[in-house]
Amino acid sequence: MTSLLILFLGAILVLYFGIRKPEKKSMGITVLLLIASILFLVKEGFDYIHKNIPAWQTKLVPVNMLIWDPIAVAFSIIIVFSFLLVIGLFSRNNNIGADLLGLMLFSVCGGMLMTSFSNLIMLFLGIECLSIPLYVLAGSKKSDLASNESAVKYFLMGAFSTAIFLMGCAFIYGGTGSLELESISRSLAMFGHMGVKSNLIFAGIMLLMAGMLFKVSAFPFHFWSPDVYEGSPNRTTVFMATVVKIAAFAAFFRLFNYAFLYVNSWWSMTMAISAAATILFGNIAAIRQTSFKRTLAYSSVAHAGYMLMAILAAPVDGFWALLVYLLAYACSAVVIFYLLDRTAEGKSDFAFENFNGLGKTNKWSSLLLVVSIFSMAGIPLTAGFAGKYGLFSGIVSNYPWLLTIALVGSAISIAYYFRVFKNAFFSSGDNGIKLEIGIAEVIFLALALAVTLLVGCWPAVITSLQIIPA
Amino acid sequence: MELILTPIIAAFIAAWAGKWSRWIALFGSMITGFILLYFFQNFNPAGGVQWQWDKAWFSSAIHFHTGIDGISMILLLLTNILAPVILLSAFNKKDDIPLLFALIVGMQGALNGVFVARDGLMFYIFWELALIPIYFIAGLWGEGNRFKTTLRFFIYTFIGSLAMLASLIYLFSKTPGNASFSYEALVAVKLETVEALWVGLGLLLAFAVKIPLMPLHGWQPSTYTEAPAAGTMLLSGIMLKMGLYGLLRWFMPLVPEALSTLVPFIVALGVIGIVYAALIAIRQNDMKRIVAYSSLSHVGLIAAGIAVAGETGIQGGLLQMFSHGVNAVGLFLAIDIIERRNQTRMLDTLGGMAGQSRAFAVIFLVIVLGATAVPFTNGFPGELLLLKSVFGYHPFWGIAAGITVILCAVYMLRMYQFSMFGEPKGTSFPALQWHEWAALSVIVLMILFFGLFPQKMLDISAPAVKDLLLLIQNTGEVVS
Numbered sequence: 001m002t003s004l005l006i007l008f009l010g011a012i013l014v015l016y017f018g019i020r021k022p023e024k025k026s027m028g029i030t031v032l033l034l035i036a037s038i039l040f041l042v043k044e045g046f047d048y049i050h051k052n053i054p055a056w057q058t059k060l061v062p063v064n065m066l067i068w069d070p071i072a073v074a075f076s077i078i079i080v081f082s083f084l085l086v087i088g089l090f091s092r093n094n095n096i097g098a099d100l101l102g103l104m105l106f107s108v109c110g111g112m113l114m115t116s117f118s119n120l121i122m123l124f125l126g127i128e129c130l131s132i133p134l135y136v137l138a139g140s141k142k143s144d145l146a147s148n149e150s151a152v153k154y155f156l157m158g159a160f161s162t163a164i165f166l167m168g169c170a171f172i173y174g175g176t177g178s179l180e181l182e183s184i185s186r187s188l189a190m191f192g193h194m195g196v197k198s199n200l201i202f203a204g205i206m207l208l209m210a211g212m213l214f215k216v217s218a219f220p221f222h223f224w225s226p227d228v229y230e231g232s233p234n235r236t237t238v239f240m241a242t243v244v245k246i247a248a249f250a251a252f253f254r255l256f257n258y259a260f261l262y263v264n265s266w267w268s269m270t271m272a273i274s275a276a277a278t279i280l281f282g283n284i285a286a287i288r289q290t291s292f293k294r295t296l297a298y299s300s301v302a303h304a305g306y307m308l309m310a311i312l313a314a315p316v317d318g319f320w321a322l323l324v325y326l327l328a329y330a331c332s333a334v335v336i337f338y339l340l341d342r343t344a345e346g347k348s349d350f351a352f353e354n355f356n357g358l359g360k361t362n363k364w365s366s367l368l369l370v371v372s373i374f375s376m377a378g379i380p381l382t383a384g385f386a387g388k389y390g391l392f393s394g395i396v397s398n399y400p401w402l403l404t405i406a407l408v409g410s411a412i413s414i415a416y417y418f419r420v421f422k423n424a425f426f427s428s429g430d431n432g433i434k435l436e437i438g439i440a441e442v443i444f445l446a447l448a449l450a451v452t453l454l455v456g457c458w459p460a461v462i463t464s465l466q467i468i469p470a
Numbered sequence: 471m472e473l474i475l476t477p478i479i480a481a482f483i484a485a486w487a488g489k490w491s492r493w494i495a496l497f498g499s500m501i502t503g504f505i506l507l508y509f510f511q512n513f514n515p516a517g518g519v520q521w522q523w524d525k526a527w528f529s530s531a532i533h534f535h536t537g538i539d540g541i542s543m544i545l546l547l548l549t550n551i552l553a554p555v556i557l558l559s560a561f562n563k564k565d566d567i568p569l570l571f572a573l574i575v576g577m578q579g580a581l582n583g584v585f586v587a588r589d590g591l592m593f594y595i596f597w598e599l600a601l602i603p604i605y606f607i608a609g610l611w612g613e614g615n616r617f618k619t620t621l622r623f624f625i626y627t628f629i630g631s632l633a634m635l636a637s638l639i640y641l642f643s644k645t646p647g648n649a650s651f652s653y654e655a656l657v658a659v660k661l662e663t664v665e666a667l668w669v670g671l672g673l674l675l676a677f678a679v680k681i682p683l684m685p686l687h688g689w690q691p692s693t694y695t696e697a698p699a700a701g702t703m704l705l706s707g708i709m710l711k712m713g714l715y716g717l718l719r720w721f722m723p724l725v726p727e728a729l730s731t732l733v734p735f736i737v738a739l740g741v742i743g744i745v746y747a748a749l750i751a752i753r754q755n756d757m758k759r760i761v762a763y764s765s766l767s768h769v770g771l772i773a774a775g776i777a778v779a780g781e782t783g784i785q786g787g788l789l790q791m792f793s794h795g796v797n798a799v800g801l802f803l804a805i806d807i808i809e810r811r812n813q814t815r816m817l818d819t820l821g822g823m824a825g826q827s828r829a830f831a832v833i834f835l836v837i838v839l840g841a842t843a844v845p846f847t848n849g850f851p852g853e854l855l856l857l858k859s860v861f862g863y864h865p866f867w868g869i870a871a872g873i874t875v876i877l878c879a880v881y882m883l884r885m886y887q888f889s890m891f892g893e894p895k896g897t898s899f900p901a902l903q904w905h906e907w908a909a910l911s912v913i914v915l916m917i918l919f920f921g922l923f924p925q926k927m928l929d930i931s932a933p934a935v936k937d938l939l940l941l942i943q944n945t946g947e948v949v950s
Binding site for chain 2: 374379380381385386389392393396397400403404407410411414415418421422425426458459460463464
């Protein structure tokens, strides 16, 4: 709660600073805010475990609509952490205005609501609070036609999905008489126990699933994502790929594994099919792209498919797998998008050819590229493998066929991930790009690299935290 | 543990060490060799799995568990003797050297990890890790259409690995209480025959791609031909043995329920591969391609012999794994030496080198004879045992496999004759350099020594093979 308030008030503060002060200061303030909020999040996690939640919090949110349990705290921490990486790496020459920074902070607040809701109203508020700044951010390159296009597309699609989501909430309310996860779960436990199926609630769950599948850009609601990812400025794209994705999956996980757990026979097969289709579609579509940015957009669709498997796994296993996978994905996506951004300087597109000769001129950047791509592809001793292993072992006993599809998808993904190695290392052409990386960026890159390798070599560093009762 | 970490640390230092990297890499590699030698000195073949090192790693279920038994020991010896030889052979590559040496010595660490792993997931992790250095070696310093070739190689093997991962995770989910990936626990799992078949196919896919067995060998000839000499040596000398080792150590004890169904296919594919590859090898002009196909032919025999699952076959297979590793590295080393001096390795443009360098001609002859399995070279005893075992399985396959001996003599001697005799076509043949001498003499010593005393090698692995057979027949417990 405290951290949410810090970020929210901080966002307003940053907007005020933007009126007069140079932008550099608002950057510094934001970084401080984020670090403070991570610290407070940790404290909140401990508060919850030791059951001494400050009294003012319960007064502030009277009907107990937000729960800062360790699961919410864990997801919030990686949201804030990846946002830190995003602004640390994508604010070169201070070209990030205070207005954009403020919008992003508001969006992060929405993301934190989505991790900690215990009431569908709060979830809805979170989604809106996350999305509305994003519509603006997608169009933040005002003079660029593609950016405008992606803003309009994202807005229209997003508005539709929100409507569908609301409809689902209404159906659930009609069927169970409540919007609180606790009581929804209790009434559904009855249905699950008696083996009765309520069509109203079933329709509600399906509509909610459609809304959430849209947010995580999974099949069959993924069509918006490649265009929006490609058209948006890089900073927004990577923001969508990390912060938004983490928040959406945290919400998805909580909604389906808390509220709808007892009737999982109603929805799990639909979700499994969606996951399989997402994995196959994302990976196959990614192969044929010529733009590396678009390839990454499709690969992000494929990753959403893998992460859906976490929701199908048993709750505890699924949580750890999802947490590790999201962290791994965020760290590697930020680094790869950073390199994409830097190599495209002074060029008109984001083709694979931009990476030509990177391996010859930039040793450290190529190390970053290799580790991040390996992590995305799930090669052992990177965080991506630890996450994939968790996901795979979570579903193997119930969905062996889905595991097979996921493995086929992983094999296909090698074809496009390694394509960038061809340009970076094996191509004879050398266009002599020399990246100059500032000291601040070095710190953030090293942070991302360290997390990727540490979690990859020793995932117990995360999974042995005793934060949830098994 | 030491065997894994020492080379990997050396690799990291070597990668940033500039012009000293070759020495650091060689030093690290040889230190590892000496550590192994120490283990070997104190190794008791009948003592089960020794020097165990077991710590929880990913979680309580996944351990970093290493241990050496007789079977591992042979492959460790092979890896750690050949790695310095391969490093030496690369000593005069001109550009980008630090990375090349770092990758080779890093690869040595990963391979050691594969051969000492006593935990399913750890085995998988090192299996994958071993793939990465070779991908970069072949991609960065290869020739021809190297990106396409290496990508094909990587995708082939990666699909296999993923299938293996699926099988291992499935087995894991069947261990009591999802508790352990350890070798003992995985072996103890009893499966229905249908399950076992699927799990077995998954494992087999990984190993068959790596060996490579007949229909899955598509990556092999082009990768061998286009990879740089060091990469080809690593691939043929050591990496192939990963597949055979996996077949022996993991596939057969893990799914004994499926063996009766799958073994006939493995034997058949192995033997078909022998004949097919040998016939192709006879027609080749590129020396590297000849050896690539001969490799395919030899490993087919080893795979068939191992799959029969008798003591003769497995012992012969282990002996032949070692010998084939040494011989293949020797052959590729000789070809590399020839190519460096003539700027070509096509048979029709070579000739007359015997007159130019007598010493090299003799050494090359020894290596060629070793590969042809002439008695008193190291190729002979293993091949004999393997043929005996395949013949015992079914005389038809035995006879078909026996053809390999004749065909092998044909293509090997053809290669030798065309390159060494006749009118000299190259301008001159500069004398061998010191590092070439060093590498070649290690190879020749191994060929002669194990040709004369094969029993030394067989003694190392005999008790371990007996234990393994008990596991396969589903009657034994894992000895540890």
